[in-house]
Amino acid sequence: MVTVSQLDEGAPKPARSRLSGYADILRLTKWEMLAEETILLWVPRAFAEATDGLKRRGFIALTGAAAASIIPAHAQAMPVIGYLGSESPERYSSRLGAFRDGLGQSGYAEGRNVAIEFRWAQGQYSRLPSLAKDLASSQLTVMVAPGGAEVALAAKSATATIPIVFEMGGDPIALGVVDSLSRPGGNLTGVSSLSVEVSRKRLEFMREVRPGTKVFAVAINPASPTSASQLKNLHVAADSLGLNLVVLKASTEPEFEGMFAAVHEAQAGGLVFSSDPYFTYRSRQLAALASRRGVPAITQSRDFPLAGGLMSYGGDFHQSHHHTGVYAGRILKGEKPSNLPVQRVTKVELFINLNAASALNITFPSSLLSSADQVIE
Amino acid sequence: MSNTAPRSSLFIRYFSTLFAAAVIPLLIAGGSDAWFGYHDQRARLNDVLDAEARLAAEKIGDFIDGIRDQLAWTVQLPWSDNPGDRRRLDALRLLRQAPAVESLSLVDAKGKERLFVSRIGLNRIEGGDDHSTKPAVRGALSDRTWFGPVTFQDGSEPFMTIAIAGTRAAAGVAVAEVNLKFIWEVVSGIRVGRTGEAFVLDRPGRLVAHPDIGLVLQADEAAQKPLQILRAAILTRSGQAAAGQDIAGNMVMAAMAPIPGLDWSVIVTQPLAEAFGPIYTALRRTGVLLIAGAALAAILAYWMTQRMVGPIRVLEDGVAQIGAGQFEHRINLATSDEFERLATRFNEMATELSVSQERSERINRLKRFLAPQVAELIERSGDDRVLDGRRVEVVAVFCDLRGFTAFSVRAEPETVIRVLREYYDALETVVSDHGATLINFYGDGAMILVNAPVSCVDPALRAVNMASDMQKSMQSLLAGWRALDDRLGFGVGLAMGLATVGRIGSQGRLHYTAIGNAVNLASRLCSSAEDSEILIDRAAASAVGSSIPLIELDPRTLKGFDQPVPVFAVTTGRAARTEI
Structure with missing residues (x-):
């Protein structure tokens, strides 16, 4: 087919942007005119531009800057329980077992997330105050003073700041360990049994x-x-x-x-x-x-x-020592001894x-x- | 592209419409789902908490009932003066059976204490103290069962006195001190949901039982204030779970149930976060689905819009290109829909435009080179194939002015040009009227073809008539010019015969012409013709026949012809001139 450009080489092409521009030059048939109208109605020029622009812009990529929150991993020192015993570990073994049960119930296990420092008076109750002071001088989170009023009083005399959990048979108020069972106050709380009363x-x-x-x-x-x-x-x-x-x-x-x-x-x-x-x-x-x-x-x-x-x-000493362990655990978790009422083992x-x-x-x-x-x- | 583009675009319109069409139902569905889900869950939460509260109340009621039943055993038989050891054994067994009972006193019908057993204190037999005025005994005697107020021993441990009278007044009354700490075993065993709990308040709102026994033992009424507020909140919404704060200040949903017989309330709580966890989960799920749905809708809408707008863009581009004159451009759309049809139409239009353009260009080109009459002829016929070379019987007509050369030397150039223009105009008019083809002007002469390139009927007759008209027309012109030069004249010669006709020319020039004996003869006849004379050869004359009267002149010797050529003349021309 012979094309215009072949016929008219070299001649500058008329840069017409509208069909109407050549509609008067070329004899357009009726439907051609109609088609032109259709185009003018249907194809707004901006259309293509808009779509083009949108394409260029594309989708806005939402790149959320993920703020990497780095929690400084402080080496958490293991909390230490100071355990003051009036006797030897052998004599305390069943009580220690109950205590560890209670500690475990609060989520603590010796060596895993808590260390226990022991002091044993080996039956010489007069040594208890000095042992308690010795314990108090080390970095303790809580001092556990089970096994009677002597131990509790020794612990109380050794520190007024370190929380103390006692375990005893008598009436803690009468013995001057705490002022109130419901609100012990100070740094002491603990468990008492009814042994003395009975x-x-x-x-x-x-x-x-x-x-x-x-x-x-x-x-x-x-x-x-x-x-x-x-x-x-x-x-x-x-x-x-x-x-x-x-x-x-x-x-x-x-x-x-x-x-x-x-x-x-x-x-x-x-x-x-x-x-x-x-x-x-x-x-x-x-x-x-x-x-x-x-x-x-x-x-x-x-x-x-x-x-x-x-x-x-x-x-029931098993119960009282168990509760002692539970309370020690709760104090390790941050509870204040003054908010923990003295528990009485009624059994x-x-x-x-x-x-x-x-x-x-x-x-x-x-x-x-x-x-x-x-x-x- | 044009910068007067309209600001709104079909893309945005279609996109937003499609997007809205997909997203609005989604939003409505998601929203109603969330709304109804919330209400269902809220209702379910009410039911669950209510059931839990009643269950807890039943459990605690069972605990108290257990003690009461145990006590009832001890007041089945009437007291005698010497009850023996059996009562004591029963009482001791009761302490063994009911660990919450700390002490028990049995009072006879007269209100005298007959037996007292305790875990802590010393037992008494036939103590004989008068208990008849004690509220426990009086209460039990009037109501059969009497529950004392909750007291906190040493300000810490909750205790309550339970008294129960026998079916017969003679059986007396059993009065038990009950350590309520033992309810802890019941309460701590109650789990509401995952982390919910139950607790018990007595009539004044003091904490009687709580999973955290420490809270009970603290017996701190100020600290328990939130629980009383919570209870009040539940009471204002009868039968409905209420939101409030627990003792630690956490937001909880709570429901309540009374313990029958006791003026205690069992309240079950569930942390708000847990209670509404399923709702939040459902809302989150709905939200994620909505977002995903919206994203999908956006993608679909984008895709659909692209499908819609893409072809329109292609069409627009195509039309723009066609509009810019690139008729060879074809719009390629295979969408199998109206767009493709429209594209096909556009392509057809482009083809048509291309053909039109090509034709127009060719005609324009031809017009530039060919005699206007020929070009117009071709333009009219729309086909330049008539210009193709062929051998055809033509009538060649030649005419020229006599004495023009001498006139042109004498006359002013303007006059010469004017005369020539009038001459040409007149000739063209006549030629055009007769449908002949004016091949060329050369100086004062012109060559006209009849029957080529456009064939016609009876070309000789037509040619002769035309020649006559030419003479007529010219003679009237010449009459006007006599004032300028009376020696001017006009002669015509025509001959008929086979001739080769067609376009001839070089790159820059193009001619349509005829080559043949008849052409030469016509030219010679024209030269030989005198003013107002039309000379015709034998072939034309015989073709004319008797239609027009012709006069046969003496054969003439013409240049290029060996033999004298027979010549005919049209009489009209001379007659006309004679008349003038």
């Missing part, structure tokens, strides 16, 4: 076991801060029960032998131990002595009947050892047997 119940139980006797011996540790109040309670109870008491004192192991001998000398029906950690941690020893001497005895701790003693009535448990009873020729009345939490046969 020493009179031990006398009552002993009387039931030995109904024919009016004289009973009572073992007191004069070194204990609770001894005076317990002795008073026991005397009141003895009066109301119509009994006579022989008070025997022992604050060291060598005195135990003499104490058991004195029971026989006094012709007492049995030996009722007041609540005292020193006695409690020597339950095995006491049980052995009691069976050797043939003395019916009752102490505060289940350890005693479990070791062959006759019976026990007192607070009081009666343990009876029937083997010991038969060795002593004792028949337990059914009222006791039915009340017992555990009967060892």
Whole structure:
């Protein structure tokens, strides 16, 4: 086909932008004119430009500058629990187990996210204050003072700033450890059991076991801060029960032998131990002595009947030490001891050892047997 | 591109329309979904919390009922003067069975304490104290069961006295001190949702039981204020869960249920974040779906708009190019729709335009080189193939002015040019009237072809008539010119015969002409003709026949012809002149 450009080489092309520009030059047919109109209606020039522009601009890429928040990884020093024990780790082992259970319940495990610094008085309670001071001088997050009023008081005297969690049998208010159970105030809180308060119940139980006797011996540790109040309670109870008491004192192991001998000398029906950690941690020893001497005895701790003693009535140390662990954990988490009310372990448990009873020729009345939490046969 | 582009564009219009068409229903659906979802979830939350509260109340009620049932055992039989050991064993067994009971006193019908057993204190048998005026005993005797107010031992541990009277007055009353701390075991076991909890408030709004036993033991009424506010908030919306703050100040949803028999309220709470977690999750999901839907709609709308606008752009570009004269441009659209049809139309139009343009160009070009009459002829016929070379029988007509050369020497150039222009005009008019083709002017002469390039009927007759008209026309002109020069005259010669006709020429010039004996003869006849004379050869004369009267003159010896040529003359010309 012959094209215009072939025909008209070199001639400048007319730069017409509108069809109408050549509509008068070329004879457009009717439909060509119509088509032109259609185009003018349908194809606004800006159309192509707009789309073109949009294409050029493209989509706005939203590049969110991801602010990399780098949390400075401070080497978190492991919190340290200072554990003040009045005895040796061996004697504390069951309590330590309960304590670690409670700590674990709060999410702490020794060596994993908490360190425990131990101080052991090895039964020499006079050493407790200096050990407590020693502990307080190291970097502690919390001091745990389980095992009686002596430990709690020693810890209290050592620091007024480091939070202290105590565990004891007596009334913390009466012993001057805290001012209030609900709002302990200061840097102390802890767990108390009802062991001290129930020493009179031990006398009552002993009387039931030995109904024919009016004289009973009572073992007191004069070194204990609770001894005076317990002795008073026991005397009141003895009066109301119509009994006579022989008070025997022992604050060291060598005195135990003499104490058991004195029971026989006094012709007492049995030996009722007041609540005292020193006695409690020597339950095995006491049980052995009691069976050797043939003395019916009752102490505060289940350890005693479990070791062959006759019976026990007192607070559940497993619970109290467990709660101590829980509280230590809560303080590690940042709670203030003043906001943690002193917890009282209300559970009081009666343990009876029937083997010991038969060795002593004792028949337990059914009222006791039915009340017992555990009967060892 | 033009910068007078309209600001609004189809792209934006179509895009927004399509986008809106997709997004608005999506928004409506998403919005209503979120709205109804919220209300459903809110209603469900109400139901769940309400059920949890009632369940918790039932559990705590069961706890209290358990103690009450235990106590009821101890007041089944009437008191005798000597009750024996059985009562004591029952009482001790109760302490064993119900650990929350710290102490129990049994009072006979007269209100005397007959038995007291305790976990802490010493047991008493036949204590004999008069308890008949104590509210517990009086309450139990009148209502069978009596619940004392909650007291906090040592300001910490919650205790409550429960007294229960036997079915018969003679059975007396059992009064138990209950350590409410034991409800903790019940309350701490209640889980509302994942992290929700339950707690118990007594009638004045003191915390009796809470999963965090420390809060109870603190017995701090000021700290428990939020819980009382929460309870009040629930009470204002009967049966509905209410939002409020718990003791730690966290926002919670809470519902409440009373404990039957006790004026206690069990409140279950669930952190707002957890309670509305499913709603938020649903809202987030809806939001993400909306965003995704909107994005998809945008992409689709963009795509659709592109599909719509793309072809229009191609069309526009194409039309612009065609408009700019590029008729070879073709709009390539394969959209199988109206656009493709439109593009096809445009392409057809471009083809037509191209053909028109080409034709016009060629004619313009021809016009430049050919005699205007020929060019016009071709333009009229629209086909220049008539100019192609061929052998055809033509009538060649030659004419010229007599005495013009002498006149042109004498006369002023303006006069010469004017005379020539009038002469040409007159000739052209006549030639044009007769449909003949004026091949060329040369000086005072002209060559005219009849039957070529456009063939006609009876060319000889037509040629003779034309010649006559030419003479007529010229003679009248000459009459006007006599004043200038009376020696001017006009002669015509025509001959008929086969001749080769066609375009001849070089790159720069183009001629349409005829070559043949008839052409030569006509030219010679014209030279031989005198003023107002029309000389015709034998072929033309015989072709004319008797239509026009002709006079046969003596054969003449013409240049280039060996033999004398027979010559005819049209009488009219001379007659006309004679008349003038």
